[in-house]
Every structure is written in structure tokens, then in C-alpha cells.
Amino acid sequence: MSNRFLFLWLLLVSQVAWAQGRVVTELEHNWKFKKGRNEQAYQVNFNDKGWQTVTVPHDWAIYGPFDKEIDKQVVAIEQNGEKVPSEKTGRTGALPYIGEAWYRNQFTLPHYKRGQKVLIVFEGAMSEPRVYLNGQKVGEWAYGYNYFYFDITSQVLEGQKNTLAVQLQNQGLSSRWYPGAGLYRKVQIVVKNPESIDQWGTYITTPFISAEQAKVNIKTKATGGNIRLVTQILDARGKTVAADSTGQRFGKEFEQNIAVAQPQLWSPETPYLYTAVTRLYVGNELKDEVSTRFGIREISYKPNVGFSLNGKVRKFKGVCLHHDLGPLGAAVNKAALRRQLRILKDMGCDAIRSAHNMPSMEQLELADEMGFLFLAESFDEWAKPKVQNGYNRFFEEYAEKDIVNLVHATRNHPSIVMWSSGNEVPDQWGAEGVKRAKWLQDIFHREDPTRPVTVGMDQVKATMASGFGALLDVPGLNYRVHLYEEAYQAFPQGFILGSETASTVSSRGIYKFPVEKAIEKQYPDLQSSSYDLEYCSWSNLPDDDFVLQDDKPWVIGEFVWTGFDYLGEPTPYDDKWPSRSSYFGINDLAGLPKDRFYLYRSRWNKQDETLHLLPHWNWEGREGQTTPVFVYTSYDSAELFVNGKSMGIQKKHAATPQNRYRLMWMDVKYEPGTVKVVAYGKDGKPAATREIKTAGKPHRLVLQPDRTQISADGKDISFVTVSVVDKNGNPCPTATDQLKFTVKGKGAYRAACNGDPTSLEQFHLPTMKLFSGKLVVLVQSTDQVGDLELTVKGKGLQTAKVNLTSVN
Numbered sequence: 143m144s145n146r147f148l149f150l151w152l153l154l155v156s157q158v159a160w161a162q163g164r165v166v167t168e169l170e171h172n173w174k175f176k177k178g179r180n181e182q183a184y185q186v187n188f189n190d191k192g193w194q195t196v197t198v199p200h201d202w203a204i205y206g207p208f209d210k211e212i213d214k215q216v217v218a219i220e221q222n223g224e225k226v227p228s229e230k231t232g233r234t235g236a237l238p239y240i241g242e243a244w245y246r247n248q249f250t251l252p253h254y255k256r257g258q259k260v261l262i263v264f265e266g267a268m269s270e271p272r273v274y275l276n277g278q279k280v281g282e283w284a285y286g287y288n289y290f291y292f293d294i295t296s297q298v299l300e301g302q303k304n305t306l307a308v309q310l311q312n313q314g315l316s317s318r319w320y321p322g323a324g325l326y327r328k329v330q331i332v333v334k335n336p337e338s339i340d341q342w343g344t345y346i347t348t349p350f351i352s353a354e355q356a357k358v359n360i361k362t363k364a365t366g367g368n369i370r371l372v373t374q375i376l377d378a379r380g381k382t383v384a385a386d387s388t389g390q391r392f393g394k395e396f397e398q399n400i401a402v403a404q405p406q407l408w409s410p411e412t413p414y415l416y417t418a419v420t421r422l423y424v425g426n427e428l429k430d431e432v433s434t435r436f437g438i439r440e441i442s443y444k445p446n447v448g449f450s451l452n453g454k455v456r457k458f459k460g461v462c463l464h465h466d467l468g469p470l471g472a473a474v475n476k477a478a479l480r481r482q483l484r485i486l487k488d489m490g491c492d493a494i495r496s497a498h499n500m501p502s503m504e505q506l507e508l509a510d511e512m513g514f515l516f517l518a519e520s521f522d523e524w525a526k527p528k529v530q531n532g533y534n535r536f537f538e539e540y541a542e543k544d545i546v547n548l549v550h551a552t553r554n555h556p557s558i559v560m561w562s563s564g565n566e567v568p569d570q571w572g573a574e575g576v577k578r579a580k581w582l583q584d585i586f587h588r589e590d591p592t593r594p595v596t597v598g599m600d601q602v603k604a605t606m607a608s609g610f611g612a613l614l615d616v617p618g619l620n621y622r623v624h625l626y627e628e629a630y631q632a633f634p635q636g637f638i639l640g641s642e643t644a645s646t647v648s649s650r651g652i653y654k655f656p657v658e659k660a661i662e663k664q665y666p667d668l669q670s671s672s673y674d675l676e677y678c679s680w681s682n683l684p685d686d687d688f689v690l691q692d693d694k695p696w697v698i699g700e701f702v703w704t705g706f707d708y709l710g711e712p713t714p715y716d717d718k719w720p721s722r723s724s725y726f727g728i729n730d731l732a733g734l735p736k737d738r739f740y741l742y743r744s745r746w747n748k749q750d751e752t753l754h755l756l757p758h759w760n761w762e763g764r765e766g767q768t769t770p771v772f773v774y775t776s777y778d779s780a781e782l783f784v785n786g787k788s789m790g791i792q793k794k795h796a797a798t799p800q801n802r803y804r805l806m807w808m809d810v811k812y813e814p815g816t817v818k819v820v821a822y823g824k825d826g827k828p829a830a831t832r833e834i835k836t837a838g839k840p841h842r843l844v845l846q847p848d849r850t851q852i853s854a855d856g857k858d859i860s861f862v863t864v865s866v867v868d869k870n871g872n873p874c875p876t877a878t879d880q881l882k883f884t885v886k887g888k889g890a891y892r893a894a895c896n897g898d899p900t901s902l903e904q905f906h907l908p909t910m911k912l913f914s915g916k917l918v919v920l921v922q923s924t925d926q927v928g929d930l931e932l933t934v935k936g937k938g939l940q941t942a943k944v945n946l947t948s949v950n
């Protein structure tokens with residue numbers, strides 16, 4: 143069919159499209175939930191009346207309470223170089239994630255007719271899900287992080303209530319961080335015709351791109367006889383720019399090559415997205431329709447050239463992220479993810495590594511839309527354990543199935559530019575591990591020949607000796623900055639990726655003296671210093687990575703550990719209580735930037751000026767004592783003034799990595815008043831200035847919502863930063879006032895977080911202490927349109943209110 147006729151014909155048949163296509167229903171509301179053993183809960187007539195009613199995504203453990211005894215582990219963490227076991231608390235967040243729990247849901251499918259096909263799709267269930275429908279088991283999975291689906295055609299009932307029951311169980315000693323618990327990602331029911339496109343059956347690549355045209359290759363797996371496929375490609379405004387029709391199938395697969403003229407290329411800076419609408423017909427009858435967003439972009443990894451996107455060499459300015467969303471736990475929430483990405487974008491970050499497991503669909507959709515390169519990881523363990531009850535229990539049976547699902551479900555996201563088959567797997571040791579690395583990489587290649595595979599390696603010497611590192615598409619080094627050069631020489635690929643870097647620890651707004659480099663330093667308050675000079679025995683400071691990134695053309699970028707603090711892994715306090723979340727984040731658990739944010743921003747964000755001054759200037763009792771001042775800035779030099787007296791000009795210089803990337807005045811003596819920095823431009827003239835004043839007593843609360851308008855979808859969240867200022871409006875950087883929150887109108891209080899890794903206050907209770915003068919309140923929409931108001935109160939403080947609106 144010629145293109146013109148195809149368009150006309152499409153116009154004619156598109157009228158009947160809806161009635162006959164697929165219907166996807168998200169099972170979101172009216173779930174019944176209960177923790178504990180419930181052997182009969184799979185049965186249809188089981189009485190779940192007394193169970194809690196919840197919406198999914200749901201994380202049963204995030205409500206706490208925090209408890210030192212939960213998952214207490216007496217272990218030597220070998221990958222941290224420990225030889226002697228010690229008692230570890232808070233390693234998995236000290237939240238009650240262990241145990242069995244059940245979810246039940248009753249649903250009807252009004253549009254379903256016998257003879258159609260029905261699938262149930264889970265995008266993540268923590269963990270070891272067993273799924274029952276109408277009293278019968280339909281299937282099970284093991285890994286809590288993966289997407290999976292079951293065909294439930296033979297169990298589903300037409301025109302009647304269906305009873306779904308999901309059993310989950312989390313074992314202790316099964317994780318190195320907070321894994322979350324429950325149906326923490328979407329659950330969907332897909333009803334479609336027997337003649338239909340297979341689940342995750344579309345695979346779009348762009349094997350040829352020029353300024354004039356791009357070749358879009360679409361492979362579509364479909365079921366049914368006498369079927370024909372019509373594909374339209376829409377541009378970002380929804381205009382059809384190309385179309386193709388084919389009746390030719392090879393086995394189950396249609397293959398179409400469609401030319402798109404003057405393609406708009408996808409990149410982090412220009413995240414342009416096309417949509418392929420694929421319709422499946424028998425004769426003129428529409429049987430199925432699937433829309434797939436994709437990007438036109440070209441990636442390449444070449445020896446001594448490195449990584450290129452659309453023909454331009456670039457280095458990954460990336461961060462590693464765990465899946466939890468701080469006070470929301472693992473329950474996926476698009477508003478929370480979008481906020482994270484906005485914060486990272488402002489920092490100049492352009493890449494994300496989903497450590498150490500499958501990313502959520504929501505995160506990938508946002509990465510496509512907002513422009514982030516994505517390193518999608520799969521496992522933290524292969525056959526050899528890191529934790530007794532980790533993935534090692536499932537590796538043999540599930541590894542291939544898990545990779546297949548990861549690739550099939552996510553391969554059309556242009557953001558994904560690399561796969562990772564593992565992180566610091568103990569299988570780096572020994573010949574078996576080399577075979578496993580090859581086996582896993584081959585599975586990725588078989589399922590997706592267009593993207594390379596990496597492993598984050600920490601046993602670099604061993605992987606040099608065994609061939610493990612040589613066989614990978616992309617050799618990823620976790621830390622080990624002193625081995626980069628040697629690894630580059632030893633490995634054949636001709637480049638090295640910093641798959642995990644820095645692991646510097648700090649607590650937002652907390653500064654310790656004397657100011658000096660230190661490894662895993664501990665303080666009585668269980669905080670780490672925000673002078674950003676404290677790191678782990680296996681890791682290093684950000685500046686050491688900057689040197690490699692800047693001086694070695696064959697280093698293709700870095701993924702900093704981590705973009706945000708996460709629940710669990712409270713190094714360097716994993717043997718101290720209370721301490722239940724990480725100190726590694728560039729941003730804290732509430733998403734508030736630590737000083738380090740500005741260090742990265744000063745080199746990554748090339749558009750905007752960065753000029754940031756630390757520490758705060760409220761040091762009662764430190765008068766006359768040495769209180770170094772650091773400046774993180776995009777300028778090369780600056781002058782510091784304390785109460786108008788110059789402390790001299792500092793210039794970035796190469797004496798030490800810190801001197802190269804930070805401006806530091808090490809001998810400043812504290813006196814209350816004003817500390818001010820003036821940055822100088824290339825012409826030597828003052829270009830920008832910042833100052834911090836010693837604050838008086840907390841007086842008034844200030845509320846800053848990240849968005850004043852949210853969607854009335856019952857999910858959207860406005861993140862309101864609460865800070866306290868003195869009577870002159872100066873932020874009070876050490877305030878710890880206990881605050882109370884109320885939300886009135888068309889919204890609800892969801893949670894609060896202050897970023898303090900030692901706080902045992904429960905996120906969902908409407909009260910919390912400030913930490914370093916700040917916290918964040920999460921206000922969630924309902925399904926009703928209208929106004930809402932957050933009120934924040936604290937003893938002796940002027941009450942503050944903020945008005946938000948919830949719209950359709």
C-alpha cells in the first residue's frame with residue numbers, strides 16, 4: 143500500500159479502534175492487606191473484612207516503627223574489607239520489612255468477553271510473590287525488583303467478581319539496604335484479543351541516522367492467524383510523520399523498517415520523543431493497538447574515543463540511586479521521582495545508575511522525558527552470597543528469566559544506554575565467575591544487541607588476572623582510583639567507566655573540627671562532617687575522581703555513590719545505634735542538597751553560575767577558633783571577607799585535588815557576624831557574591847513548596863521545604879524545633895523527613911524535629927479538585943501556612 147492510501151485507510155478504520163483494542167486496568171484501589179501468615183487467604187471465600195484497606199503502590203514497612211533489633215546482623219561485611227564479625231544495626235533501615243504478608247483485591251472486568259486473553263502484570267513485588275486468582279495459583283516469581291506477568295485467561299471469570307490474592311515474604315539477612323516490602327509498584331490487568339501483540343513484544347531500534355533520515359526498525363511479536371500490522375510514527379506533537387503496513391511474519395515476528403525524515407535526535411539536552419502506534423488487524427478489523435514511545439539516537443563505545451551519543455563524545459556525569467524514596471519508602475511515586483530528577487538536572491547530572499536492580503517504569507519514563515542517560519542494573523549478587531538470603535538463592539533458576547524480563551520490558555527507552563549484569567559480585571573471584579559473567583552478558587546481547595554490558599568491579603586485581611574484566615563490553619570500576627591506569631593498560635576495551643565513585647559521607651549542615659581528611663571517622667552524635675573530607679576505607683573523595691575524569695580521556699564518566707541518601711547502610715555507623723540511613727548522598731534523605739551538591743554542580747552545570755559557601759556561621763563557643771571556610775564555585779578565584787576584613791584571595795590550583803576543585807580558607811578564625819565571598823570573573827572583576835550571617839533565635843517558619851499546583855489524582859505530591867529564620871529573616875542553621883503539621887481542604891498530609899540519619903521519628907506521623915534548621919513536608923492530593931492548606935506550628939515560633947491547589 144502506498145503511503146497516501148495507507149493514511150486514508152487509517153483515517154477510515156481508526157473510528158472503530160477503541161471498542162476492539164486492548165484494555166489495561168491498573169489495580170490501584172481497595173486492596174486488602176494484612177501482615178502475617180494466612181494460609182487460607184488465597185481462597186475466594188476468605189474473610190478479609192478486618193484487613194487494612196490500602197492503595198497500591200504500597201510499602202508496608204515504611205510506617206515503622208524503627209527498631210534496632212530488626213534484621214540485626216552479626217556479620218563481617220567482606221566487601222568492606224572486614225575480617226571479624228560485629229553487630230550491625232540499621233543495615234536494612236531498621237524498618238519492619240521482614241515476614242509474610244498478603245494482599246487481596248476483588249475486581250470485575252466489564253469489557254472482558256470469553257475467548258479473549260487476560261494477563262496480570264506486576265512491575266515489582268517485594269518479594270517472592272505467589273499469585274492466586276479465584277482460589278487457584280497462577281504463578282510465582284522470586285526477585286522482588288523485577289517485572290513479571292502471568293497469563294490468567296484460564297482462571298479469570300467473565301462478568302463476575304474475580305478474587306486476586308498475592309502472598310509475599312521477605313527473609314531477614316536478605317539485603318544490604320532497605321528493600322521495601324509489598325506491592326510497591328504498579329499491578330495491571332491486560333485484556334486483549336487472541337489476535338494480539340505479545341506482552342513487551344515491541345522492540346524498536348534506530349540502526350541508521352543521518353540529518354536527512356533515520357531508519358526506525360520495529361520488530362513486533364504477535365499471536366494469531368491472518369494478521370497484519372500497521373504502524374504509524376508520530377512526532378512529539380502527535381503528528382504522523384511516517385507509516386508502514388505489513389502482513390509478512392517470520393515465525394511470530396513482524397519486522398518493519400520505517401524512514402523518518404529530518405529526525406529530531408534524543409539526548410539529555412534535547413529529549414525528543416516519537417511514538418510508534420502499532421495496530422494489528424485481521425482483514426479490516428482492528429484487533430489490537432499498542433503505543434510505544436522511543437527516541438532516535440545513536441550510541442557508540444570505542445577504544446580510546448570512549449562513549450559517544452549522536453556522534454559526540456561525552457562523559458557520564460552520573461549518580462547511583464537506590465530505589466527508595468526516603469519517607470515514601472519503596473512505594474513508587476512519580477512526583478517524588480520527578481522532583482529527584484529536577485534536583486539532579488539542576489546539578490548538571492546527566493546519568494543515573496539504578497543500583498543495584500531494575501529501575502521502575504516511572505523512573506525510565508521520566509529519564510526519557512527529562513533527558514537522563516540510564517545504566518540499568520540487574521543484580522547485586524550472582525551465585526555467591528553477599529548476604530545469606532540474598533539473590534544467590536535464586537540465581538541458577540532465575541538469572542536468565544530476570545534478564546529477559548528486564549530487557550524486554552525496558553529496551554525501548556532511549557535513556558537506557560548500558561546494561562549492568564552485576565555489582566561487586568563475589569563471583570569476581572574464580573573461574574566459575576568468569577563463565578557466569580560471559581553467560582549473563584551473552585543473554586543481554588541475545589535479547590538486545592544494541593547496548594553494551596558492564597559489571598561494577600571492586601576486585602580489580604582479580605578481574606585483571608582472571609579475564610573477567612577483559613570480557614566485559616564496558617569495564618566498570620567501583621572506586622579503586624589507584625588502579626584505573628593499570629586496568630586501562632590491562633583490559634582490551636580501551637576505556638574505563640567509573641561505575642561507582644566517591645562514597646564520601648556527610649550529614650547536611652553538620653561540620654566537625656578540626657577539618658581534615660579522614661576515613662570512616664565517627665563522632666558521638668553519629669553524624670559525618672559536611673566539609674566533604676570523610677570517606678570509606680574502600681573509597682575516596684569526589685576530587686580524586688574529578689582528576690581522573692578531567693585528565694584521562696579514556697575514562698568515560700562516573701556514577702557517584704549516591705545522588706540521594708537512602709534507607710539502610712548507615713556507614714560509618716553501621717555498628718552504632720540509632721543510625722538507620724545512609725550518609726553517602728549528595729542530597730539528604732529529604733532531597734535537600736548537602737554542600738557536596740554544589741561541588742558537583744560547580745563542574746557539571748555549565749549553564750548556571752555556582753557560588754556556595756560553607757560552613758554556616760553560628761558557632762557560639764568557637765569564637766577565635768580556627769573555622770575553615772570552603773567555597774564551591776564555577777569561578778576560578780574568589781576573595782573571602784569576615785565582617786568586612788579580607789581573608790585573602792584563593793585561586794584553584796593543582797597542588798592537591800582539593801585545591802584544584804575547591805577554594806579553601808583554612809585559617810579563618812570564627813567571629814560572629816557576616817562571612818562573605820566575592821567571586822572574580824576571568825577579567826579579574828567581581829562577578830558574584832554570597833554571604834552568610836550569624837542568626838539569632840528561631841522566630842518564624844518559612845514554607846517553600848516545590849509546586850503550588852498539583853494534580854487531583856490522589857498521588858501527586860507537593861514537597862514543602864520548611865525552614866526557620868530569626869526575626870531578621872536569617873536562616874537558623876542549627877535549629878531542631880519540634881514542628882506539627884496539619885493539612886486542610888482537598889489534600890492530605892503524607893509524610894515528613896528532615897534528612898537526619900539518626901532520627902527515629904516515623905515519617906507518616908504529623909510531627910517532626912527540624913534538622914540543621916530544615917525539613918520537608920509531603921502534601922498529597924486527593925481525587926478532588928480544590929484548595930488545600932498546610933499549616934506548620936512550633937512552640938514559640940510564628941505559625942506558617944501555605945496554600946496549594948489541586949487541579950484536574
Ligand code: GAL
Nearest residue numbers: 565566620642645678681703
Ligand atoms: C559499594 C557498593 C554499594 C555501597 C557502597 C558504599 O561497594 O557497591 O552498594 O555499598 O559500596 O560505599
